[in-house]
Amino acid sequence: MARILIGWELGSGRGHAENLIDxxxxxxxxxxxxxxxxxxxxxxxxxxxxxxxxxWPALITSRARPSRSAPATFGDILSAVGLGExxxxxxxxxxxxRILAAVRPxxxxxxxxxxxxxxxxxxxxxxxxxxxxxxxxxxxxxFPSLTGDPAARDEAALLAAANRxxxxxxxxxxxxxxxxFAADRVLVQAFPLLDPYRRWRREGxxxxxxxxxxxxxxxxxxxxxxxxxxxxxxxxxxxRAPLLAGMVDAGLPIRLHMPNIADADAAVLEQAGITVExxxxxxxxxxxxxxLIVSHGGIGLAAAALCAGLPHIVLSFDLEKRLTGLxxxxxxxxxxxEFRTLDRPGMARLLAEGFADGAMAARCRDAAPAFRAAxxxxxxxxxADAVEAxxxx
Numbered sequence: 461m462a463r464i465l466i467g468w469e470l471g472s473g474r475g476h477a478e479n480l481i482d483x484x485x486x487x488x489x490x491x492x493x494x495x496x497x498x499x500x501x502x503x504x505x506x507x508x509x510x511x512x513x514x515x516w517p518a519l520i521t522s523r524a525r526p527s528r529s530a531p532a533t534f535g536d537i538l539s540a541v542g543l544g545e546x547x548x549x550x551x552x553x554x555x556x557x558r559i560l561a562a563v564r565p566x567x568x569x570x571x572x573x574x575x576x577x578x579x580x581x582x583x584x585x586x587x588x589x590x591x592x593x594x595x596x597x598x599x600x601x602x603f604p605s606l607t608g609d610p611a612a613r614d615e616a617a618l619l620a621a622a623n624r625x626x627x628x629x630x631x632x633x634x635x636x637x638x639x640x641f642a643a644d645r646v647l648v649q650a651f652p653l654l655d656p657y658r659r660w661r662r663e664g665x666x667x668x669x670x671x672x673x674x675x676x677x678x679x680x681x682x683x684x685x686x687x688x689x690x691x692x693x694x695x696x697x698x699x700r701a702p703l704l705a706g707m708v709d710a711g712l713p714i715r716l717h718m719p720n721i722a723d724a725d726a727a728v729l730e731q732a733g734i735t736v737e738x739x740x741x742x743x744x745x746x747x748x749x750x751x752l753i754v755s756h757g758g759i760g761l762a763a764a765a766l767c768a769g770l771p772h773i774v775l776s777f778d779l780e781k782r783l784t785g786l787x788x789x790x791x792x793x794x795x796x797x798e799f800r801t802l803d804r805p806g807m808a809r810l811l812a813e814g815f816a817d818g819a820m821a822a823r824c825r826d827a828a829p830a831f832r833a834a835x836x837x838x839x840x841x842x843x844a845d846a847v848e849a850x851x852x853x
Contacts, residue, residue: 461491462851465565465580467556468498469513469573470541471594473694475760477503479590479649479670480571482840484508490844495563497556497576511563514555514575517542529612531779533603534596535637538574539613549625553579557629560584567851569843574640578631581642585850588643589667589843591759592655593780597662598642606656606783647846649839651831653791654762656783667846669763670839678832679743679768682825686750686770689815690741693718693775694756699725700800703775706807708732712815715749717741743768751821752814756799757781766793767835769828771820773810775799792823 464487466480477500484494488508496504497511499519504510518541531537542548556579560568567585570576572594580586588595596603602615615637622640623633634640647667652658654669671678689712693699699718704725707714716729717737726736746753747768755761757774762784765772772794774785785796797810814820 461493462566462848463493463495463564464847465495465497465560465563465568466571467513467568467573467576468496468571469516469552469575470499470519471572473758474503475670475758476571476590478760479839481505482670483569483589483843486840486844487847490848495565497559497563509563511559513559513573514552516552516575517545517548530607530609531612532605532607532609533611533613533615534606535603535615535618536612537779538637538640539618544613544618544621546621547625549575549622550628553626553629553631556580567847569847570643577641577643578626578634579629582632585853586643587645587647587843587846587850588641589647589846590649591669591780592648592650592657592661593759593783595646595648595657596638596641597657597660598639598646599662600638600660601636603638604657604660606779644850645846647843649843650759651763651766651834653766653787654759654784656780656787666834667842668835668837668839670760671764671767671835678835679764680747681828681832682747682750682769682821684751684821684825686748688713688715688749689752689754689811690714690746690750691716691718692753692755692761694758702804703799703802703807704729706802706804707734707811709804709808710811710815712811714811715741746770752811754811754814757784757796759784762788763831763835766824766831767828769825771795771814771817771824773797773814775802791827792820793827794820794824 468480487494495509497513499513501510501512552575556576568580569587571590619637647665649667649669715735730736743764753765753770754773757776774796776782776785777799788794789796
């Protein structure tokens with residue numbers, strides 16, 4: 461039996477928590493002792509040893525601040541969460557040092573944890589896993605632009621700041637800022653289509669995305685007879701009234717799951733004929749009923765829709781989700797719109813056009829078998845295999 465530290469720092473979606481829980485459950489089923497050190501301890505189930513991961517400044521409400529410009533590179537994102545601030549990276553690494561000393565793991569599995577990686581590197585077998593967006597290729601000389609625009613922050617200055625902080629914490633300096641993400645092994649839990657670094661990916665391995673670990677099976681295949689639009693808005697962003705009104709204006713059979721929906725809003729939608737689900741809807745039921753999925757573009761639901769053969773409209777509110785939506789649109793398997801700027805008539809039109817696009821639906825069903833083949837044997841099992849291989853090496 462091995463003791464495995466599973467760490468998570470950045471990213472706010474439910475998918476991160478579910479990915480870690482699935483891995484911890486799989487490791488325990490194999491006879492290991494998983495320890496969870498995570499950003500959101502309340503999202504973790506009882507029965508596991510749980511630690512609070514050290515927090516980046518932008519995750520603390522009193523320290524959060526709006527970015528002065530839209531990010532174009534991952535360096536811009538690291539700057540926005542506090543990388544360039546004095547004392548931040550060194551403090552995070554020292555905090556992880558204490559957790560590592562207390563837990564004494566035989567291996568570390570890090571999911572979107574750029575401070576845990578340098579803290580653990582060289583002292584314990586280290587795996588980095590998660591989405592492609594969260595794992596820029598570590599061997600690059602600089603972070604590439606993901607938008608076509610120049611970086612909003614001076615990466616050389618960020619590298620110098622990071623190396624000062626790393627030196628204070630006693631870790632080895634970085635030759636380039638992407639090297640912050642170096643690990644003994646990297647698993648990219650994504651279909652290459654949904655990896656924004658697929659053009660630059662030189663190291664690491666693709667693993668099945670986390671679409672089947674929780675249930676042990678893939679979502680069923682859509683048969684083309686679904687007559688609903690399933691809308692999932694995850695509550696991380698306040699939904700603007702014009703979008704709800706646009707759903708009503710579309711006049712289509714819509715089933716909505718939005719965890720934080722106000723009772724008054726739900727009542728208006730239900731009066732207009734929209735079904736409001738208070739609890740999460742199983743993916744099998746979504747596939748059975750739906751002709752189209754609409755969401756913010758979380759990687760888990762995007763991958764599940766590809767496996768099911770359902771077209772997907774992404775209402776993106778950040779760079780990662782915009783890139784997911786654009787990749788689906790470029791492949792002819794979905795559409796993308798900006799969550800913050802889409803207006804009432806635009807929302808109604810987007811839903812109506814997506815619902816009526818039989819050619820897009822057919823392309824999705826035709827593409828599904830290849831995605832289903834790439835999703836086996838399941839994300840958690842692939843990551844657990846990699847952890848065990850590191851321990852045995």
